[in-house]
């Protein structure tokens with residue numbers, strides 16, 4: 001099936017939208033999905049799920065351990081890409097650890113804790129956190145090209161250059 | 166009625182609204198991917214009970230299983246939930262306040278998704294409101310949390326704060342110049358998304374977009390908001406520059422004048438045509454080229470004439486022709502005192 005937007009490339013993404021008062025599904029190719037803002041966060045950070053899971057799968061002995069709360073196995077989590085319940089994070093802590101490390105690097109949660117107030121913003125941080133995440137991503141592949149791309153987009157966003165020009 | 170969009174807001178010429186989404190899950194029930202029908206019912210009952218105990222707020226409930234299709238679509242049109250949310254209605258519910266500025270979605274991708282929205286640029290205030298709601302609900306619902314991973318969810322790539330701040334932007338001049346698609350891929354590389362708000366898939370109509378910060382891990386709520394404001398501030402500056410340049414041309418002024426004339430006097434209007442004219446007229450109002458109507462009146466008009474909402478508020482079945490006539494009547498009423506002041 002071809003993309004409903006450009007009519008040229010094969011469909012990779014399906015999204016729901018409202019068209020003239022009706023719920024509709026749109027089938028888009030990867031290029032149009034990106035152009036219209038529908039891409040996975042992980043794609044952009046070079047941390048796709050598929051490869052993460054297949055890497056981890058090889059390392060994990062085929063176990064049949066079930067989460068005592070929801071009954072999920074680690075295979076279920078890999079198959080769906082979704083965790084079964086809060087308890088799964090304990091049950092499969094060791095298996096999930098490399099996956100989480102691949103997605104988040106060495107970062108830890110640094111926001112609200114239950115029952116507490118919101119932490120104050122850091123001074124002069126601006127885009128540094130995002131830039132760190134991107135720098136990590138850039139480490140992974142095609143370093144020079146991605147870095148150039150990133151610098152360019154940051155410069156444009158910071159108003160240094162008009163992409164229309 | 167007094168909905169949030171009827172109130173004036175800061176920077177409303179470019180920033181239509183500010184939105185905060187905060188997702189949470191219960192710790193003792195399976196996540197939505199593994200929930201049974203009775204689990205969903207249990208979550209709904211618990212959330213409903215917890216909401217009824219929140220002081221000073223009254224909630225309207227919409228159980229999606231019981232909604233007519235146009236009622237469900239109207240929830241999306243009024244910015245209370247997404248099209249994805251109503252696509253699988255089983256066991257899902259939306260609870261919202263009278264002004265529709267706070268709502269709680271139950272049994273979507275997460276057990277609970279709290280959402281706050283306000284007119285114009287107001288992210289810190291909206292974050293405070295949603296944060297307070299979270300604190301109160303957490304006392305009874307005990308959301309799943311892990312010290313290192315943050316708020317737990319079924320999505321491994323969405324751990325951390327569970328926060329998605331966004332701004333709804335009106336970008337007619339950038340869209341006109343073809344700059345939005347490039348901006349959309351630029352901001353995507355920084356962990357943001359920029360999407361059209363109406364029929365977002367093919368042709369972003371009405372020049373309305375949503376810019377969302379999608380990074381929720383390793384960053385605090387306040388910093389995520391700060392990063393979003395930094396990017397949206399840059400987009401606003403660019404839009405205002407482009408708009409000033411664009412509106413100086415005679416063709417553009419002529420287009421604004423014509424759009425006002427058609428919107429104010431048409432006898433029937435399709436929604437897609439309305440959106441096109443709305444974008445031109447809104448640009449004219451913001452630039453002072455159109456007087457006699459305020460931008461928040463124009464935006465309230467947009468909410469009133471969206472197809473499913475228009476039908477629902479009519480309270481009776483309307484033919485396609487009747488819907489278009491009713492839409493045109495609403496426009497005529499709101500724009501009766503509006504006038505075009507060219508060359509300003």
Ligand SMILES: [Zn+2]
Nearest residue numbers: 003006029032
């Ligand atoms: Zn395409």
Ligand SMILES: [Zn+2]
Nearest residue numbers: 067070085088
């Ligand atoms: Zn589990």
